[in-house]
Amino acid sequence: MSKEVWQPGNMLYPIPAVMVSCGKTGEKPNIITVAWAGNISSSPAMLSISVRKERYSYDIIKKTGEFVVNLTSKKLARATDWCGVRSGRDYDKFKEMNLTPLESQKISAPGIAEAPVNIECKVKQIVELGSHDLFIAEVMCVTVDDRLLDDKGRLDLGKAQLVAYSHGEYFMLGEKLGKFGYSVAKKTSDKKAPTHKKRSKGKK
Ligand SMILES: Cc1cc2nc3c(=O)[nH]c(=O)nc-3n(C[C@H](O)[C@H](O)[C@H](O)COP(=O)(O)O)c2cc1C
Numbered sequence: 158m159s160k161e162v163w164q165p166g167n168m169l170y171p172i173p174a175v176m177v178s179c180g181k182t183g184e185k186p187n188i189i190t191v192a193w194a195g196n197i198s199s200s201p202a203m204l205s206i207s208v209r210k211e212r213y214s215y216d217i218i219k220k221t222g223e224f225v226v227n228l229t230s231k232k233l234a235r236a237t238d239w240c241g242v243r244s245g246r247d248y249d250k251f252k253e254m255n256l257t258p259l260e261s262q263k264i265s266a267p268g269i270a271e272a273p274v275n276i277e278c279k280v281k282q283i284v285e286l287g288s289h290d291l292f293i294a295e296v297m298c299v300t301v302d303d304r305l306l307d308d309k310g311r312l313d314l315g316k317a318q319l320v321a322y323s324h325g326e327y328f329m330l331g332e333k334l335g336k337f338g339y340s341v342a343k344k345t346s347d348k349k350a351p352t353h354k355k356r357s358k359g360k361k
Contacts, residue, residue: 167193174237174322176227177206178258179217179266186258186267188250189214190241192322193289194226202296204278207289213245218292222280223264227272231318231329238327263297273317275300 175194180186193207204226208215218224229237236254243250251258251269258267261277268275278294285291305316321328 168324171321171323171328174229174241174320174327175206176229176233176237176240176269176272177214177218177224178227178269179214179221179224180258181217181221182265185245185249186251187214187217187245188227188240188254188256188269189245190237191226197293203281203294204276204296205291205293207286207291209289215290218280219283221266223266224278224280224292224294225261225264225266225268226276226278227269228274228276228317229320230273231320233269233271234320234327234329237320259300261298262300268300273302273305273314273319 172192173194174190174192176188177191177194178186178188189208189212191206191208195205197203197205206224206226208218214224236256239254240250243253250256257270259270259275261268261275264277264279266277268277276296277298277300279297280292280294282293283290284293301312302317305313307313315330315333319330321330
């Protein structure tokens with residue numbers, strides 16, 4: 158086996174491409190597509206997004222200290238891309254993409270009603286890294302489309318047709334290969350539909 162050696166670069170894929178909504182009170186809310194995002198702590202629940210200073214959303218998030226991470230689905234794929242190539246300086250992205258601002262539970266910034274999951278966040282720390290600033294945030298609340306719940310109230314995220322981003326391209330999640338811990342489980346129960354309880358068993 159031979160390998161090519163490349164210069165340092167971002168090659169951690171697949172990752173989510175999320176729509177981050179933000180807004181100042183009294184002004185039109187905005188959406189920025191973010192791929193540099195990830196979970197960083199379970200307790201407290203925290204995540205991070207990396208945003209370039211020149212983005213219109215940067216100042217909004219910095220000043221308000223709030224944003225909502227909206228998961229993206231097959232239906233939202235076009236809007237996800239569009240919100241990542243057009244600026245809120247020039248467009249009302251909610252209006253252009255026919256999206257509905259969703260009043261948040263714990264923060265002032267709105268979520269996106271059409272997204273399967275909305276993660277309300279408060280910024281705790283901003284770290285200057287170079288091209289991007291890292292916004293480290295605490296999750297204040299999560300809202301879930303109740304059509305994704307099964308009859309026992311468990312979240313079935315497989316129904317959401319979530320989108321992943323890999324090396325410049327969008328993909329819909331495909332075949333299920335196993336579930337958390339399946340590699341060491343005595344019996345596999347992979348024939349069952351993928352379901353998730355409200356409080357996940359597989360905490361990292
Ligand atoms: C798939 C995708 C991922 C992106 N990821 C990021 C990111 O992680 N951080 C960032 O600052 N910009 C990212 N962008 C670019 C911004 O979304 C884009 O510049 C957007 O127009 C900024 O909007 P705004 O000026 O309204 O804030 C991404 C764009 C796309 C299409």
